[in-house]
Amino acid sequence: MPSPHIVLIHCHDLGTWLSCYDAPHAPTPNLQRLADEGVVFDAAFATSPLCTPARSALFTGMSPHRNGLQGLTHHGWRYAPGVRTLPELARDRGYRTTLIGLQHEDPDPCVLGFDEVVGLGFLPRALQVGQESVAWFARNGRGGDRPYLVTVGMWEAHRPWPVEDYPRPPRDEVDVLPYLPDNELTREEVAGMYGSIQQIDTAVGMIIDAIEQHGDPENTLVVFTTDHGAAFPRAKGTLYDPGVKVAMITRPPRxxxxxxxxxxxxxxxLDVVPTVLDLAGSAVGSHFPGAAQPGGLEGRSLAPELRGAWSADPDPGRTLFLQKTYHDGYDPIRAVRTQRYKYIRNFTPGPKLRLSKDLEESLTRKGMGDAHLQARPEEELYVLEADPWEQSNVADDPAWEHVRIQLADELDRSMKELRDPLLDGPIPPPPAPNRHQE
Structure with missing residues (x-):
């Protein structure tokens, strides 16, 4: 069977705010259509709740502390020596690789290993990226004698959401998810985000139509995802599910x-790189060995699910490890996520929620009170079946002591196995960016 073409579409700060996930009123008919035709992953997670670290895991198959991008690239973080990116790995296996639009792994997109970079702007808007994608598929959609990997990146739904850029629906027609205060201030911001999401959806529709018209849908895998959760308090920048749970919609080749x-x-x-390598003919198996070794991948191939081998019952045995180190300040947090539980360890004192500048200045913040400024606990434990929005911390409840100990031990084991530098003490910031060094 020939290796499929792969089109990976990714956007900013979306989480699961789509009509096919948690937001039934979101203006996303094209993504709904893609979901209705494809394989939707209902419990997909980023590795980190921040832009550069999250994307680093998506494009390397390694956690941020291993690949080097523990904070934002425009704050000086860079890939560690020897780290290989998805386009480099795919190119080794015969793929032609192209970036259209946004990336957030390095100030220079040309160093990431793509054969071709279309559009070097740092803030490419969705409709602009959609137009560039249509033009690319019109020129290259049949692929010639080589399969292609095209990654399409969009700025939206990153803040801000000015009304002149993003026409918005009425405030009474939006969804307010349970972790947010439901008031007019929050609804005004959700309406603005919906205007931004609508442009993502329009651009996705343009790309899908271009694949249908100019490409090879019989042999093209389409993947849509986002970097992490939405830019709201208790989401982006946290290891609660609203910060790390993401949309992942796939349409296998027809x-x-x-x-x-x-x-x-x-x-x-972390599963995306092993999946691409598997589809390209590499024998990665269900779990790539050697994750503790330099260059070793941490995820597993999703090719079986994409080919139709899936179960209606979730796998109870998988454990995901989540992390935050730097955003606009140092905030080291690590977490374990299983099908039933979430365990979080806060490594430094601080408030329950440390809000980034854009969230601190948001309308939602003005309408939420100050309860989040109370001191954070060292440990948090949530029973997700009964408490899916992680509102009730039971880490100090004797009835759940055995679960807390088990997951704490799991976190310790993973940090040791994957050589998390946080075990050795505070992680220093990167050297200041230097144009001569760059």
């Missing part, structure tokens, strides 16, 4: 004859 499905087992952005 020649595979895979019926639409929804997969409830835990999956990770």
């Amino acid at each position: 020649s595979w004859r895979v019926p639409p499905a929804r997969v409830s087992s835990l999956v990770s952005h």
